[in-house]
Amino acid sequence: MYGNDMTNETAAISTVDAVVLAIVDDELKVLLHTRPNEPFKGYWALPGGFIHVDEDADAESAMRRILKDKAGVSGLYLEQLATYSGPDRDPRGWSISIAHLALVPSARLKIDAGKAALVSTDDLPELPFDHKKIIKDAVARLRGKGAYSTLPASFLGKDFTLTEMQSAYEVALGIRIDASSFRRKVLSLGILTDTGRSRQGDNRRPAKVYRLAKGVGTFDRTLGHSVG
Amino acid sequence: MYGNDMTNETAAISTVDAVVLAIVDDELKVLLHTRPNEPFKGYWALPGGFIHVDEDADAESAMRRILKDKAGVSGLYLEQLATYSGPDRDPRGWSISIAHLALVPSARLKIDAGKAALVSTDDLPELPFDHKKIIKDAVARLRGKGAYSTLPASFLGKDFTLTEMQSAYEVALGIRIDASSFRRKVLSLGILTDTGRSRQGDNRRPAKVYRLAKGVGTFDRTLGHSVG
DNA sequence: TCAATAGTGTCTGTCAGACATTATTAC
């Protein structure tokens, strides 16, 4: 099995693709770009590219390199989603795509109109490869893991109010959450640090500003199941 | 990025590896085999091998082919775990391993002594590549997902009693579960079908025999958190 | 009868959802 003729047996095209999600206008959006090269040149697609074995330390490094080069974003939350493979998903031949899920505050994305766009995950255009399926899987991952982790907080900046955090959870999970329950649970989990500062808007009581105590973490009880 | 010189950029070795877990003597065990070829010939390692782009429909098909050829098992529960990659994990060069998690009733494994073994996940030997890390991730996946899914039932045969099912959950999750709570929750979830039959052992009341109503599924509430 | 396991009933603490109420700001 582990033979030494690696010529034909392993001639799989090795790529990475990213589902970069952000929240805009209380809607979950995915970053698409227009493909600059064949195949599917000019079509909307997920940002992605080849792994460069001469420079990439692993798939995640390749993904971060490509996101920086293609979309100009770095330092975002990134986790591996799943790997998609097969002879037909790419017209160039048997291919492997190690897909990633990325969450980013929308303010950190500078969209170069015509070359990139944030599109609602509920209203996707036709996409090449199996990108539609990858996006669906990414949203499912966010919905599943988001309920018992601080993942949705990655849509926010470093500092945020509880109301902003709740809104991120509501959009990310696609549910409405009772404000009282949300505050009670989030605060009791000890995942937030009180910055001591407040933020006021128009005609309303200022809200305390918090930040995540540690990085993205998980907990065992869920943050809001569904409606009300 | 999506260039056309696929010669050097994509020369990653493409393999699949399986963490086949089973329960023996109320312990979680992983299937290891002795590598028949270099590198690490003769060492214990996870069963795995190259993707064959001329015959495999995707990575999972490759994994099933290899498990059948190397371990003689087929039809087991199999899901993708994660993909491991990098220049150093395999001495042959930049490699990709699409790792899978498989659960199998131990009775379905016929261990060819000397060539294969079921080893406690708590007491692993030294392993080549990043196989130790892959096993740790697989156990973590089982522990995480098992609490709110029927995953641990994959350690059982088609038919089983509630006590057997509870035991599988206890070993899979590494916790003790209250029998009364377990029965109440499992039965209320409607995930089991009563076969109408019973199974008796020695000197004891016979237990009803159930089977899974559908395949492996998930639910939102957890089956037993921890101790008592 | 006993031993052993299967299975039921019930109490209690925890906690999420619901919702009423109070607090703090700008105007």
Added chain:
DNA sequence: GTAATAATGTCTGACAGACACTATTGA
């Protein structure tokens, strides 16, 4: 004062853990 949002308090139903209790078998 009003409007608007932030934050708190409290009731209630659901449910998991605990555990006592009953049921059914072989010997």
